[in-house]
Amino acid sequence: MAKLNYHHLQYFYAIATHGSIAKAAIVMHITPQTLSAQLSLLEAQLGYNLFDRKGKRLVLNDMGHITFSYAQEIFSLGDELVHSLKNHSTDFSFRFSIGVTDVIPKVFSFNLLKTVYAMDNSIKLVCKETSLDVLLGELAVNKLDAVLSDTSLPTGSSLKAYSHLVGKCGMSFFAHKDLAQVLAINFPQSLNNQPFFTAGEGSNQHLSVLSWFNELNISPKIIGEFDDSVLTKYFGQAGYGVFCAPTMIENHVIAQFDVEIIGRTTEITEHYYLISPERKVKHPAVQHLLTQGKKLFNKAIA
The missing domain is CATH 3.40.190.10 (Periplasmic binding protein-like II)
Structure with a gap:
Protein backbone atom coordinates (compact mmCIF):
# COMPACT_ATOMS: atom_id res chain seq x y z
CA MET A 1 0.00 0.00 0.00
CA ALA A 2 1.24 3.50 -0.84
CA LYS A 3 2.01 5.93 1.95
CA LEU A 4 -1.01 7.64 3.45
CA ASN A 5 -1.76 11.09 2.07
CA TYR A 6 -2.41 13.24 5.13
CA HIS A 7 -4.20 15.89 3.08
CA HIS A 8 -6.76 13.24 2.12
CA LEU A 9 -7.05 12.25 5.79
CA GLN A 10 -7.63 15.88 6.76
CA TYR A 11 -10.41 16.20 4.20
CA PHE A 12 -12.02 13.02 5.52
CA TYR A 13 -11.75 14.33 9.08
CA ALA A 14 -13.48 17.58 8.10
CA ILE A 15 -16.35 15.71 6.41
CA ALA A 16 -16.79 13.42 9.42
CA THR A 17 -16.73 16.36 11.82
CA HIS A 18 -19.20 18.55 9.90
CA GLY A 19 -21.49 15.77 8.67
CA SER A 20 -21.54 16.64 4.97
CA ILE A 21 -19.27 17.40 2.06
CA ALA A 22 -20.99 20.74 1.47
CA LYS A 23 -20.38 22.03 5.02
CA ALA A 24 -16.82 20.70 5.12
CA ALA A 25 -16.06 22.30 1.74
CA ILE A 26 -17.00 25.72 3.10
CA VAL A 27 -14.70 25.28 6.08
CA MET A 28 -11.84 23.96 3.93
CA HIS A 29 -12.34 26.68 1.29
CA ILE A 30 -12.51 24.23 -1.61
CA THR A 31 -15.33 23.13 -3.90
CA PRO A 32 -17.56 20.21 -2.91
CA GLN A 33 -16.53 18.42 -6.12
CA THR A 34 -12.84 18.63 -5.20
CA LEU A 35 -13.52 17.44 -1.65
CA SER A 36 -15.62 14.53 -2.89
CA ALA A 37 -12.83 13.51 -5.26
CA GLN A 38 -10.26 13.63 -2.43
CA LEU A 39 -12.47 11.43 -0.27
CA SER A 40 -12.81 8.92 -3.10
CA LEU A 41 -9.02 8.78 -3.47
CA LEU A 42 -8.63 8.05 0.25
CA GLU A 43 -11.29 5.33 0.18
CA ALA A 44 -9.67 3.79 -2.90
CA GLN A 45 -6.28 3.77 -1.18
CA LEU A 46 -7.67 2.20 2.00
CA GLY A 47 -9.86 -0.23 0.09
CA TYR A 48 -13.01 0.58 2.09
CA ASN A 49 -15.90 3.00 2.00
CA LEU A 50 -15.83 5.19 5.10
CA PHE A 51 -19.36 6.59 5.07
CA ASP A 52 -22.93 5.42 4.62
CA ARG A 53 -25.46 7.82 3.14
CA LYS A 54 -28.45 8.72 5.35
CA GLY A 55 -30.53 11.02 3.19
CA LYS A 56 -28.35 14.04 2.50
CA ARG A 57 -26.00 13.26 5.37
CA LEU A 58 -22.87 11.15 5.40
CA VAL A 59 -22.63 8.88 8.45
CA LEU A 60 -19.47 7.07 9.47
CA ASN A 61 -19.61 3.29 9.06
CA ASP A 62 -17.52 0.85 11.11
CA MET A 63 -14.37 1.39 9.04
CA GLY A 64 -15.03 5.11 9.11
CA HIS A 65 -15.15 5.16 12.91
CA ILE A 66 -11.81 3.34 13.08
CA THR A 67 -10.27 5.76 10.60
CA PHE A 68 -11.73 8.76 12.44
CA SER A 69 -10.26 7.56 15.72
CA TYR A 70 -6.79 7.32 14.17
CA ALA A 71 -7.22 10.72 12.52
CA GLN A 72 -8.08 12.29 15.87
CA GLU A 73 -4.94 10.80 17.41
CA ILE A 74 -2.76 11.93 14.50
CA PHE A 75 -4.02 15.52 14.51
CA SER A 76 -3.92 15.68 18.31
CA LEU A 77 -0.29 14.59 18.21
CA GLY A 78 0.39 17.30 15.63
CA ASP A 79 -1.16 19.91 17.94
CA GLU A 80 0.94 18.54 20.77
CA LEU A 81 4.09 18.93 18.68
CA VAL A 82 3.28 22.56 17.92
CA HIS A 83 2.45 23.20 21.58
CA SER A 84 5.72 21.62 22.70
CA LEU A 85 7.82 23.60 20.21
CA LYS A 86 6.11 26.87 21.16
CA ASN A 87 7.25 26.30 24.73
CA HIS A 88 10.88 26.60 23.67
CA SER A 89 12.46 29.84 22.52
CA THR A 90 15.81 30.37 20.82
CA ASP A 91 17.56 30.83 24.16
CA PHE A 92 16.23 27.43 25.28
CA SER A 93 13.99 28.85 27.99
CA PHE A 94 10.68 27.04 28.19
CA ARG A 95 7.15 27.67 29.34
CA PHE A 96 5.06 25.71 31.80
CA SER A 97 1.34 26.48 31.85
CA ILE A 98 -0.66 25.19 34.80
CA GLY A 99 -4.23 25.69 35.94
CA VAL A 100 -5.03 25.86 39.66
CA THR A 101 -8.58 25.43 40.93
CA ASP A 102 -9.70 28.43 42.96
CA VAL A 103 -10.15 26.40 46.18
CA ILE A 104 -6.49 25.40 46.49
CA PRO A 105 -4.79 27.29 49.37
CA LYS A 106 -2.53 29.98 47.91
CA VAL A 107 0.34 29.13 50.23
CA PHE A 108 0.32 25.52 49.05
CA SER A 109 0.21 26.60 45.39
CA PHE A 110 3.14 28.94 46.00
CA ASN A 111 5.26 26.42 47.88
CA LEU A 112 4.69 23.83 45.16
CA LEU A 113 4.97 25.97 42.05
CA LYS A 114 8.09 27.83 43.16
CA THR A 115 9.98 24.53 42.90
CA VAL A 116 9.77 24.61 39.09
CA TYR A 117 12.38 27.38 39.07
CA ALA A 118 14.84 24.90 40.55
CA MET A 119 14.57 22.94 37.28
CA ASP A 120 15.65 25.82 35.06
CA ASN A 121 15.92 29.46 36.07
CA SER A 122 14.90 30.52 32.56
CA ILE A 123 11.51 28.82 32.80
CA LYS A 124 8.39 30.93 32.31
CA LEU A 125 5.62 29.89 34.67
CA VAL A 126 2.08 30.69 33.52
CA CYS A 127 -0.63 30.08 36.12
CA LYS A 128 -4.38 30.37 35.56
CA GLU A 129 -6.84 30.12 38.46
CA THR A 130 -10.53 29.35 37.92
CA SER A 131 -13.02 26.47 38.19
CA LEU A 132 -12.08 22.88 37.37
CA ASP A 133 -14.50 22.69 34.42
CA VAL A 134 -12.87 25.65 32.69
CA LEU A 135 -9.36 24.38 33.37
CA LEU A 136 -10.09 20.89 32.04
CA GLY A 137 -11.45 22.47 28.86
CA GLU A 138 -8.16 24.30 28.36
CA LEU A 139 -6.20 21.15 29.19
CA ALA A 140 -8.15 19.32 26.46
CA VAL A 141 -7.08 21.80 23.76
CA ASN A 142 -3.42 21.89 24.84
CA LYS A 143 -3.56 25.36 26.42
CA LEU A 144 -2.40 23.92 29.74
CA ASP A 145 0.26 21.36 30.65
CA ALA A 146 -1.40 20.32 33.93
CA VAL A 147 -4.10 21.21 36.45
CA LEU A 148 -3.73 21.33 40.24
CA SER A 149 -7.05 20.41 41.84
CA ASP A 150 -8.70 19.27 45.06
CA THR A 151 -10.65 16.66 43.09
CA SER A 152 -9.60 14.02 40.59
CA LEU A 153 -10.76 13.89 36.99
CA PRO A 154 -14.57 13.51 37.07
CA THR A 155 -15.90 10.00 36.44
CA GLY A 156 -17.03 9.59 32.86
CA SER A 157 -14.96 12.50 31.57
CA SER A 158 -14.09 12.21 27.87
CA LEU A 159 -10.77 13.94 28.49
CA LYS A 160 -7.80 11.62 28.11
CA ALA A 161 -5.84 12.49 31.23
CA TYR A 162 -4.38 11.07 34.43
CA SER A 163 -5.16 12.12 38.01
CA HIS A 164 -1.98 11.88 40.10
CA LEU A 165 -2.52 12.05 43.86
CA VAL A 166 -0.02 14.57 45.23
CA GLY A 167 -1.04 14.14 48.86
CA LYS A 168 -3.83 14.25 51.43
CA TYR A 272 -4.75 17.27 46.09
CA TYR A 273 -4.28 16.04 42.53
CA LEU A 274 -2.12 16.97 39.59
CA ILE A 275 -4.09 16.21 36.42
CA SER A 276 -1.96 15.79 33.32
CA PRO A 277 -3.02 15.01 29.75
CA GLU A 278 -2.43 11.61 28.16
CA ARG A 279 0.22 12.87 25.76
CA LYS A 280 3.04 11.06 24.05
CA VAL A 281 5.44 13.75 25.25
CA LYS A 282 4.90 14.99 28.80
CA HIS A 283 6.20 18.29 30.12
CA PRO A 284 9.16 17.60 32.44
CA ALA A 285 7.73 19.93 35.08
CA VAL A 286 4.77 17.57 35.65
CA GLN A 287 6.88 14.79 37.15
CA HIS A 288 8.96 17.38 39.01
CA LEU A 289 5.86 18.83 40.69
CA LEU A 290 4.62 15.37 41.64
CA THR A 291 7.91 14.60 43.36
CA GLN A 292 8.12 17.97 45.11
CA GLY A 293 4.45 17.87 46.11
CA LYS A 294 4.86 14.55 47.88
CA LYS A 295 7.88 15.98 49.71
CA LEU A 296 5.80 18.95 50.88
CA PHE A 297 3.14 16.68 52.29
CA ASN A 298 5.64 14.37 53.96
CA LYS A 299 7.32 17.36 55.59
CA ALA A 300 4.00 18.86 56.73
CA ILE A 301 2.73 15.71 58.41
CA ALA A 302 6.06 14.57 59.82
Whole structure:
Protein backbone atom coordinates (compact mmCIF):
# COMPACT_ATOMS: atom_id res chain seq x y z
CA MET A 1 0.00 0.00 0.00
CA ALA A 2 1.24 3.50 -0.84
CA LYS A 3 2.01 5.93 1.95
CA LEU A 4 -1.01 7.64 3.45
CA ASN A 5 -1.76 11.09 2.07
CA TYR A 6 -2.41 13.24 5.13
CA HIS A 7 -4.20 15.89 3.08
CA HIS A 8 -6.76 13.24 2.12
CA LEU A 9 -7.05 12.25 5.79
CA GLN A 10 -7.63 15.88 6.76
CA TYR A 11 -10.41 16.20 4.20
CA PHE A 12 -12.02 13.02 5.52
CA TYR A 13 -11.75 14.33 9.08
CA ALA A 14 -13.48 17.58 8.10
CA ILE A 15 -16.35 15.71 6.41
CA ALA A 16 -16.79 13.42 9.42
CA THR A 17 -16.73 16.36 11.82
CA HIS A 18 -19.20 18.55 9.90
CA GLY A 19 -21.49 15.77 8.67
CA SER A 20 -21.54 16.64 4.97
CA ILE A 21 -19.27 17.40 2.06
CA ALA A 22 -20.99 20.74 1.47
CA LYS A 23 -20.38 22.03 5.02
CA ALA A 24 -16.82 20.70 5.12
CA ALA A 25 -16.06 22.30 1.74
CA ILE A 26 -17.00 25.72 3.10
CA VAL A 27 -14.70 25.28 6.08
CA MET A 28 -11.84 23.96 3.93
CA HIS A 29 -12.34 26.68 1.29
CA ILE A 30 -12.51 24.23 -1.61
CA THR A 31 -15.33 23.13 -3.90
CA PRO A 32 -17.56 20.21 -2.91
CA GLN A 33 -16.53 18.42 -6.12
CA THR A 34 -12.84 18.63 -5.20
CA LEU A 35 -13.52 17.44 -1.65
CA SER A 36 -15.62 14.53 -2.89
CA ALA A 37 -12.83 13.51 -5.26
CA GLN A 38 -10.26 13.63 -2.43
CA LEU A 39 -12.47 11.43 -0.27
CA SER A 40 -12.81 8.92 -3.10
CA LEU A 41 -9.02 8.78 -3.47
CA LEU A 42 -8.63 8.05 0.25
CA GLU A 43 -11.29 5.33 0.18
CA ALA A 44 -9.67 3.79 -2.90
CA GLN A 45 -6.28 3.77 -1.18
CA LEU A 46 -7.67 2.20 2.00
CA GLY A 47 -9.86 -0.23 0.09
CA TYR A 48 -13.01 0.58 2.09
CA ASN A 49 -15.90 3.00 2.00
CA LEU A 50 -15.83 5.19 5.10
CA PHE A 51 -19.36 6.59 5.07
CA ASP A 52 -22.93 5.42 4.62
CA ARG A 53 -25.46 7.82 3.14
CA LYS A 54 -28.45 8.72 5.35
CA GLY A 55 -30.53 11.02 3.19
CA LYS A 56 -28.35 14.04 2.50
CA ARG A 57 -26.00 13.26 5.37
CA LEU A 58 -22.87 11.15 5.40
CA VAL A 59 -22.63 8.88 8.45
CA LEU A 60 -19.47 7.07 9.47
CA ASN A 61 -19.61 3.29 9.06
CA ASP A 62 -17.52 0.85 11.11
CA MET A 63 -14.37 1.39 9.04
CA GLY A 64 -15.03 5.11 9.11
CA HIS A 65 -15.15 5.16 12.91
CA ILE A 66 -11.81 3.34 13.08
CA THR A 67 -10.27 5.76 10.60
CA PHE A 68 -11.73 8.76 12.44
CA SER A 69 -10.26 7.56 15.72
CA TYR A 70 -6.79 7.32 14.17
CA ALA A 71 -7.22 10.72 12.52
CA GLN A 72 -8.08 12.29 15.87
CA GLU A 73 -4.94 10.80 17.41
CA ILE A 74 -2.76 11.93 14.50
CA PHE A 75 -4.02 15.52 14.51
CA SER A 76 -3.92 15.68 18.31
CA LEU A 77 -0.29 14.59 18.21
CA GLY A 78 0.39 17.30 15.63
CA ASP A 79 -1.16 19.91 17.94
CA GLU A 80 0.94 18.54 20.77
CA LEU A 81 4.09 18.93 18.68
CA VAL A 82 3.28 22.56 17.92
CA HIS A 83 2.45 23.20 21.58
CA SER A 84 5.72 21.62 22.70
CA LEU A 85 7.82 23.60 20.21
CA LYS A 86 6.11 26.87 21.16
CA ASN A 87 7.25 26.30 24.73
CA HIS A 88 10.88 26.60 23.67
CA SER A 89 12.46 29.84 22.52
CA THR A 90 15.81 30.37 20.82
CA ASP A 91 17.56 30.83 24.16
CA PHE A 92 16.23 27.43 25.28
CA SER A 93 13.99 28.85 27.99
CA PHE A 94 10.68 27.04 28.19
CA ARG A 95 7.15 27.67 29.34
CA PHE A 96 5.06 25.71 31.80
CA SER A 97 1.34 26.48 31.85
CA ILE A 98 -0.66 25.19 34.80
CA GLY A 99 -4.23 25.69 35.94
CA VAL A 100 -5.03 25.86 39.66
CA THR A 101 -8.58 25.43 40.93
CA ASP A 102 -9.70 28.43 42.96
CA VAL A 103 -10.15 26.40 46.18
CA ILE A 104 -6.49 25.40 46.49
CA PRO A 105 -4.79 27.29 49.37
CA LYS A 106 -2.53 29.98 47.91
CA VAL A 107 0.34 29.13 50.23
CA PHE A 108 0.32 25.52 49.05
CA SER A 109 0.21 26.60 45.39
CA PHE A 110 3.14 28.94 46.00
CA ASN A 111 5.26 26.42 47.88
CA LEU A 112 4.69 23.83 45.16
CA LEU A 113 4.97 25.97 42.05
CA LYS A 114 8.09 27.83 43.16
CA THR A 115 9.98 24.53 42.90
CA VAL A 116 9.77 24.61 39.09
CA TYR A 117 12.38 27.38 39.07
CA ALA A 118 14.84 24.90 40.55
CA MET A 119 14.57 22.94 37.28
CA ASP A 120 15.65 25.82 35.06
CA ASN A 121 15.92 29.46 36.07
CA SER A 122 14.90 30.52 32.56
CA ILE A 123 11.51 28.82 32.80
CA LYS A 124 8.39 30.93 32.31
CA LEU A 125 5.62 29.89 34.67
CA VAL A 126 2.08 30.69 33.52
CA CYS A 127 -0.63 30.08 36.12
CA LYS A 128 -4.38 30.37 35.56
CA GLU A 129 -6.84 30.12 38.46
CA THR A 130 -10.53 29.35 37.92
CA SER A 131 -13.02 26.47 38.19
CA LEU A 132 -12.08 22.88 37.37
CA ASP A 133 -14.50 22.69 34.42
CA VAL A 134 -12.87 25.65 32.69
CA LEU A 135 -9.36 24.38 33.37
CA LEU A 136 -10.09 20.89 32.04
CA GLY A 137 -11.45 22.47 28.86
CA GLU A 138 -8.16 24.30 28.36
CA LEU A 139 -6.20 21.15 29.19
CA ALA A 140 -8.15 19.32 26.46
CA VAL A 141 -7.08 21.80 23.76
CA ASN A 142 -3.42 21.89 24.84
CA LYS A 143 -3.56 25.36 26.42
CA LEU A 144 -2.40 23.92 29.74
CA ASP A 145 0.26 21.36 30.65
CA ALA A 146 -1.40 20.32 33.93
CA VAL A 147 -4.10 21.21 36.45
CA LEU A 148 -3.73 21.33 40.24
CA SER A 149 -7.05 20.41 41.84
CA ASP A 150 -8.70 19.27 45.06
CA THR A 151 -10.65 16.66 43.09
CA SER A 152 -9.60 14.02 40.59
CA LEU A 153 -10.76 13.89 36.99
CA PRO A 154 -14.57 13.51 37.07
CA THR A 155 -15.90 10.00 36.44
CA GLY A 156 -17.03 9.59 32.86
CA SER A 157 -14.96 12.50 31.57
CA SER A 158 -14.09 12.21 27.87
CA LEU A 159 -10.77 13.94 28.49
CA LYS A 160 -7.80 11.62 28.11
CA ALA A 161 -5.84 12.49 31.23
CA TYR A 162 -4.38 11.07 34.43
CA SER A 163 -5.16 12.12 38.01
CA HIS A 164 -1.98 11.88 40.10
CA LEU A 165 -2.52 12.05 43.86
CA VAL A 166 -0.02 14.57 45.23
CA GLY A 167 -1.04 14.14 48.86
CA LYS A 168 -3.83 14.25 51.43
CA CYS A 169 -4.30 15.64 54.91
CA GLY A 170 -6.87 16.25 57.63
CA MET A 171 -8.49 19.50 58.73
CA SER A 172 -7.56 21.94 61.49
CA PHE A 173 -9.95 24.36 63.21
CA PHE A 174 -8.92 27.88 64.25
CA ALA A 175 -10.19 30.98 66.01
CA HIS A 176 -8.94 34.11 67.76
CA LYS A 177 -6.92 32.97 70.79
CA ASP A 178 -9.56 34.05 73.33
CA LEU A 179 -12.22 31.91 71.66
CA ALA A 180 -9.83 29.09 70.72
CA GLN A 181 -8.72 28.49 74.30
CA VAL A 182 -12.31 28.06 75.45
CA LEU A 183 -13.38 25.80 72.58
CA ALA A 184 -10.29 23.59 72.70
CA ILE A 185 -11.40 21.99 75.99
CA ASN A 186 -14.17 19.82 74.53
CA PHE A 187 -13.44 19.81 70.80
CA PRO A 188 -15.29 19.06 68.54
CA GLN A 189 -18.51 19.08 70.63
CA SER A 190 -17.52 22.55 71.79
CA LEU A 191 -18.28 23.86 68.29
CA ASN A 192 -22.01 23.31 68.81
CA ASN A 193 -23.91 26.63 68.45
CA GLN A 194 -20.65 28.51 67.88
CA PRO A 195 -20.28 31.05 65.04
CA PHE A 196 -18.63 29.29 62.10
CA PHE A 197 -17.37 30.24 58.63
CA THR A 198 -17.48 27.67 55.83
CA ALA A 199 -15.98 27.45 52.37
CA GLY A 200 -18.26 28.40 49.49
CA GLU A 201 -21.37 26.34 48.91
CA GLY A 202 -20.75 23.46 46.51
CA SER A 203 -17.05 23.12 47.33
CA ASN A 204 -15.74 19.78 48.57
CA GLN A 205 -14.66 21.32 51.85
CA HIS A 206 -18.09 22.86 52.48
CA LEU A 207 -19.85 19.56 51.92
CA SER A 208 -17.42 17.41 53.87
CA VAL A 209 -17.31 19.72 56.91
CA LEU A 210 -21.10 19.97 57.17
CA SER A 211 -21.40 16.22 56.72
CA TRP A 212 -18.94 15.70 59.58
CA PHE A 213 -20.91 18.03 61.83
CA ASN A 214 -24.06 16.08 61.01
CA GLU A 215 -22.41 12.76 61.89
CA LEU A 216 -21.32 14.18 65.24
CA ASN A 217 -24.80 15.60 65.83
CA ILE A 218 -23.47 19.11 66.42
CA SER A 219 -24.77 22.30 64.82
CA PRO A 220 -22.38 25.25 64.62
CA LYS A 221 -24.06 28.54 63.69
CA ILE A 222 -23.05 29.21 60.07
CA ILE A 223 -22.59 32.97 59.89
CA GLY A 224 -20.68 33.13 56.61
CA GLU A 225 -19.79 31.27 53.42
CA PHE A 226 -16.78 32.49 51.46
CA ASP A 227 -15.25 31.30 48.20
CA ASP A 228 -12.12 33.24 49.15
CA SER A 229 -10.43 31.29 51.95
CA VAL A 230 -8.19 34.26 52.82
CA LEU A 231 -11.26 36.39 53.57
CA THR A 232 -12.52 33.63 55.87
CA LYS A 233 -9.27 33.76 57.81
CA TYR A 234 -9.47 37.54 58.23
CA PHE A 235 -12.92 37.22 59.79
CA GLY A 236 -11.62 34.49 62.09
CA GLN A 237 -8.61 36.62 62.99
CA ALA A 238 -10.93 39.47 63.94
CA GLY A 239 -12.76 37.21 66.39
CA TYR A 240 -16.04 36.78 64.55
CA GLY A 241 -16.00 32.99 64.65
CA VAL A 242 -14.34 29.65 63.91
CA PHE A 243 -12.93 28.54 60.56
CA CYS A 244 -11.01 25.53 59.28
CA ALA A 245 -8.15 24.91 56.86
CA PRO A 246 -6.12 21.92 55.67
CA THR A 247 -3.79 20.70 58.42
CA MET A 248 -0.77 20.85 56.13
CA ILE A 249 -0.92 24.68 56.12
CA GLU A 250 -1.76 25.19 59.81
CA ASN A 251 1.67 26.62 60.71
CA HIS A 252 1.25 29.23 57.99
CA VAL A 253 -2.28 30.08 59.18
CA ILE A 254 -1.13 30.54 62.79
CA ALA A 255 1.84 32.71 61.82
CA GLN A 256 0.06 34.78 59.19
CA PHE A 257 -3.24 35.43 60.96
CA ASP A 258 -2.31 35.26 64.65
CA VAL A 259 -4.96 32.66 65.51
CA GLU A 260 -4.76 29.49 67.55
CA ILE A 261 -5.74 25.89 66.89
CA ILE A 262 -8.91 24.61 68.51
CA GLY A 263 -8.43 21.04 67.33
CA ARG A 264 -7.76 18.73 64.38
CA THR A 265 -9.50 15.83 62.69
CA THR A 266 -8.51 13.26 60.10
CA GLU A 267 -12.16 12.29 59.57
CA ILE A 268 -12.32 15.11 57.02
CA THR A 269 -9.70 14.59 54.34
CA GLU A 270 -8.48 17.06 51.75
CA HIS A 271 -6.96 15.52 48.61
CA TYR A 272 -4.75 17.27 46.09
CA TYR A 273 -4.28 16.04 42.53
CA LEU A 274 -2.12 16.97 39.59
CA ILE A 275 -4.09 16.21 36.42
CA SER A 276 -1.96 15.79 33.32
CA PRO A 277 -3.02 15.01 29.75
CA GLU A 278 -2.43 11.61 28.16
CA ARG A 279 0.22 12.87 25.76
CA LYS A 280 3.04 11.06 24.05
CA VAL A 281 5.44 13.75 25.25
CA LYS A 282 4.90 14.99 28.80
CA HIS A 283 6.20 18.29 30.12
CA PRO A 284 9.16 17.60 32.44
CA ALA A 285 7.73 19.93 35.08
CA VAL A 286 4.77 17.57 35.65
CA GLN A 287 6.88 14.79 37.15
CA HIS A 288 8.96 17.38 39.01
CA LEU A 289 5.86 18.83 40.69
CA LEU A 290 4.62 15.37 41.64
CA THR A 291 7.91 14.60 43.36
CA GLN A 292 8.12 17.97 45.11
CA GLY A 293 4.45 17.87 46.11
CA LYS A 294 4.86 14.55 47.88
CA LYS A 295 7.88 15.98 49.71
CA LEU A 296 5.80 18.95 50.88
CA PHE A 297 3.14 16.68 52.29
CA ASN A 298 5.64 14.37 53.96
CA LYS A 299 7.32 17.36 55.59
CA ALA A 300 4.00 18.86 56.73
CA ILE A 301 2.73 15.71 58.41
CA ALA A 302 6.06 14.57 59.82
